[in-house]
Amino acid sequence: MNFDRIREKLNILADAAKYDISCASSGSDRTNKNKGLGNASKMGICHSYTPDGRCVSLLKILLTNHCIFDCAYCVTRKSNDVPRAAFKVQEVVDLTINFYRRNYIEGLFLSSGIFKSPDHTMERLVAVAKKLREEENFNGYIHLKSIPGASDELMYEAGLYADRLSVNIEVPTISGLKLLAPDKKHEDFTKPMEKVKNEIVRYQSERKIIKNTPKYAPSGQSTQMIVGASGESDKDIMYSATYYYKTYNMKRVYYSGYVPVTHDSRLPAIGSQVPMLRENRLYQTDWLLRFYGFSIGELLNKQHPNLDMDVDPKLSWALRNLHHFPVDINKGDKRLLARIPGIGMQSVDKIMKARKFRKLNWDHLKKIGVALNRAQYFVVCDSNQWERRDLDAERIKGMILQNSYGKFRDQYSTQLSLFN
Amino acid sequence: MNASTTLVYDGSFNGFLTAVFVAFDEKINVADIQKNNQSQNGLFSETETIFTHVDKAKRVWNGIRNKSHNAISNIYFAFLSETEGVEMMLYTYIQKLMRAKNGKYLDYSDSTVLFIAQLARKVGREKHRMEAFVRFQLTKDNIYFANIEPDFDVLPLISKHFRDRYADQKWLIYDVKRKYGIYYDLDHVEMVSLNLKDIHHNKTVKSDAFATEEYEYQTLWNDYFKSTNIASRINPKLHTQHVPKRYWKYLSEKKEAV
Numbered sequence: 001m002n003f004d005r006i007r008e009k010l011n012i013l014a015d016a017a018k019y020d021i022s023c024a025s026s027g028s029d030r031t032n033k034n035k036g037l038g039n040a041s042k043m044g045i046c047h048s049y050t051p052d053g054r055c056v057s058l059l060k061i062l063l064t065n066h067c068i069f070d071c072a073y074c075v076t077r078k079s080n081d082v083p084r085a086a087f088k089v090q091e092v093v094d095l096t097i098n099f100y101r102r103n104y105i106e107g108l109f110l111s112s113g114i115f116k117s118p119d120h121t122m123e124r125l126v127a128v129a130k131k132l133r134e135e136e137n138f139n140g141y142i143h144l145k146s147i148p149g150a151s152d153e154l155m156y157e158a159g160l161y162a163d164r165l166s167v168n169i170e171v172p173t174i175s176g177l178k179l180l181a182p183d184k185k186h187e188d189f190t191k192p193m194e195k196v197k198n199e200i201v202r203y204q205s206e207r208k209i210i211k212n213t214p215k216y217a218p219s220g221q222s223t224q225m226i227v228g229a230s231g232e233s234d235k236d237i238m239y240s241a242t243y244y245y246k247t248y249n250m251k252r253v254y255y256s257g258y259v260p261v262t263h264d265s266r267l268p269a270i271g272s273q274v275p276m277l278r279e280n281r282l283y284q285t286d287w288l289l290r291f292y293g294f295s296i297g298e299l300l301n302k303q304h305p306n307l308d309m310d311v312d313p314k315l316s317w318a319l320r321n322l323h324h325f326p327v328d329i330n331k332g333d334k335r336l337l338a339r340i341p342g343i344g345m346q347s348v349d350k351i352m353k354a355r356k357f358r359k360l361n362w363d364h365l366k367k368i369g370v371a372l373n374r375a376q377y378f379v380v381c382d383s384n385q386w387e388r389r390d391l392d393a394e395r396i397k398g399m400i401l402q403n404s405y406g407k408f409r410d411q412y413s414t415q416l417s418l419f420n
Numbered sequence: 421m422n423a424s425t426t427l428v429y430d431g432s433f434n435g436f437l438t439a440v441f442v443a444f445d446e447k448i449n450v451a452d453i454q455k456n457n458q459s460q461n462g463l464f465s466e467t468e469t470i471f472t473h474v475d476k477a478k479r480v481w482n483g484i485r486n487k488s489h490n491a492i493s494n495i496y497f498a499f500l501s502e503t504e505g506v507e508m509m510l511y512t513y514i515q516k517l518m519r520a521k522n523g524k525y526l527d528y529s530d531s532t533v534l535f536i537a538q539l540a541r542k543v544g545r546e547k548h549r550m551e552a553f554v555r556f557q558l559t560k561d562n563i564y565f566a567n568i569e570p571d572f573d574v575l576p577l578i579s580k581h582f583r584d585r586y587a588d589q590k591w592l593i594y595d596v597k598r599k600y601g602i603y604y605d606l607d608h609v610e611m612v613s614l615n616l617k618d619i620h621h622n623k624t625v626k627s628d629a630f631a632t633e634e635y636e637y638q639t640l641w642n643d644y645f646k647s648t649n650i651a652s653r654i655n656p657k658l659h660t661q662h663v664p665k666r667y668w669k670y671l672s673e674k675k676e677a678v
Contacts, residue, residue, distance in 0.1 A: 006640065007639070010640055010643055010644060011643055014643075014644050014647040014648050015648075017648075018648045018649070018650055032585065036587065037586070037587070039584055039585050045551055047552045047553070048552075048553075048663060048671065049658075049662040049663050050645070051649050051656060051659050052650050052654050052655050052658075053655040053658030053661075056645065099640075099644075101556065101564060101589060102555060102637065102641070103554045103555060103556050103566070137588075259653070274652055276653065353527070354526070354529040355529075356527075357527040357530070360529055364528075364529045367528075367534060368528055368529075
């Protein structure tokens with residue numbers, strides 16, 4: 001191993017790959033075959049966390065940062081003057097295996113700039129995955145990028161070796177895409193997604209008949225959108241996310257607050273703040289849609305095209321719909337409990353189980369872990385103390401904000417007014 | 421009325437289950453269950469020493485497992501927390517479990533049940549952390565070696581994970597705090613106790629026990645860790661929340677920070 005050369009390449013190519021948010025290693029249950037190396041953990045394992053608080057679970061690198069495209073938001077676009085490098089297939093394989101053996105990582109996340117042509121690039125990515133699986137008997141997690149515009153045959157082959165495939169659509173609206181990535185067409189992104197989705201469906205139905213059907217991308221597909229680069233509203237982002245969840249059975253859509261990397265008049269200037277609070281609210285909305293039984297129209301619509309910054313989206317929905325409350329903790333059904341601000345799905349589950357034994361009061365709720373600061377205005381339980389005043393939404397919001405210390409507080413509150 | 425009795429066992433999980441068996445079998449009014457190296461006589465109770473009996477322990481294990489798989493794993497996890505006084509909480513938990521109809525372990529409005537469930541969860545979290553934070557270093561005799569210092573005694577819980585995953589390499593994980601380790605010899609995992617001269621955490625001095633390429637890979641890993649960070653999103657509070665400082669000394673990527 002030429003240590004210095006590898007070190008240099010790793011620095012360049014890991015640095016370029018870091019803007020990909022996804023580092024999930026969950027969802028696959030690949031087992032260790034024939035006393036080989038590795039297996040996948042169903043719930044995923046984060047082996048470390050970067051100082052910015054993101055999970056490090058995969059070796060996330062680009063195969064190369066040479067690129068023929070010129071997308072405005074991207075750090076490796078061809079007109080950007082940065083050092084370029086490229087890994088050989090064997091070098092990526094060696095790094096992955098040696099990091100894996102030391103329990104640093106769950107597997108490999110391989111992306112790439114597009115050199116020569118999409119197919120040429122995809123072929124190399126597949127070659128790495130194939131070598132890991134077939135020559136090294138590696139059963140850890142592999143996440144491959146689907147290169148926009150890659151052929152169906154290559155996408156099919158990629159799914160045979162990878163656990164997850166992803167294409168980042170990056171810009172949520174078609175008009176934004178035209179502005180920021182003029183070389184790429186919307187269809188280039190959706191075609192590989194479509195192919196992979198169809199193959200996953202086909203393999204799943206085959207498995208029902210033949211049990212030892214090989215795995216095909218067992219951890220599904222994901223995608224990523226940049227937030228705050230092209231002036232889109234929260235509604236645009238979430239409606240397009242919902243579209244990808246529904247149409248392509250996405251496992252995850254990631255929202256990445258745009259980190260300015262280049263000087264370009266079409267984008268926020270270098271040094272402007274990363275919209276982390278907004279990103280956080282979008283993830284909260286995403287969770288409400290996937291786990292809490294909300295539909296997108298309830299949270300974002302024509303009247304409310306953007307999420308509130310000062311309160312979470314569930315509380316914001318509850319304040320607009322006070323006629324659903326208060327809910328009786330001891331009687332309300334599961335879907336209704338999930339809609340109470342301050343109660344998460346874990347608490348809902350505990351409440352459902354506990355209330356079979358006795359009626360629950362404030363004490364029980366507190367011990368179970370409900371955030372009473374928010375929940376108290378929306379529930380009644382086995383106690384003669386509950387909010388009897390007929391408070392309007394503004395009042396409730398004021399009282400909740402007064403008693404909460406969210407970490408983003410300084411970003412939304414201009415000192416709460418003295419008498420509210 | 422029966423006089424209350426303090427049961428003293430040898431500190432093993434089987435020992436604890438035997439104590440439970442004896443308590444149920446002889447209808448003892450239990451004052452406390454204590455480990456033999458830290459037992460204290462109560463003022464008004466007698467002391468009885470329990471001799472570990474695997475068959476008796478097995479009967480208790482099966483009895484609880486027939487009630488619920490969930491409960492038995494809660495009990496095992498909570499026991500490994502080594503929390504002071506956990507034996508008595510567990511005894512109360514088992515009593516409640518056996519007396520009630522099925523499903524008692526789900527009564528989160530009962531303080532004992534909630535306490536045991538939360539304790540088991542804590543241990544589960546530590547187990548998961550150790551699966552993540554073990555950092556193997558390759559020794560010259562081709563063994564992947566790691567030191568750990570977990571809050572709870574999680575080695576028995578993580579051994580399956582590492583056996584399944586690293587089936588083709590020899591490895592040894594050694595708990596510095598509890599002075600024993602698990603060693604995999606490509607066939608079985610066995611418990612070992614070592615006489616370690618020095619503990620291999622993040623020292624800048626290179627030890628000659630390790631293979632030469634070991635330090636190269638550590639450097640590459642440190643570099644990777646640095647370049648994957650986005651400086652404009654820095655969030656130290658979140659970082660230490662995910663990777664608490666007490667684990668840093670065994671994480672090679674935190675070498676400089678220690």
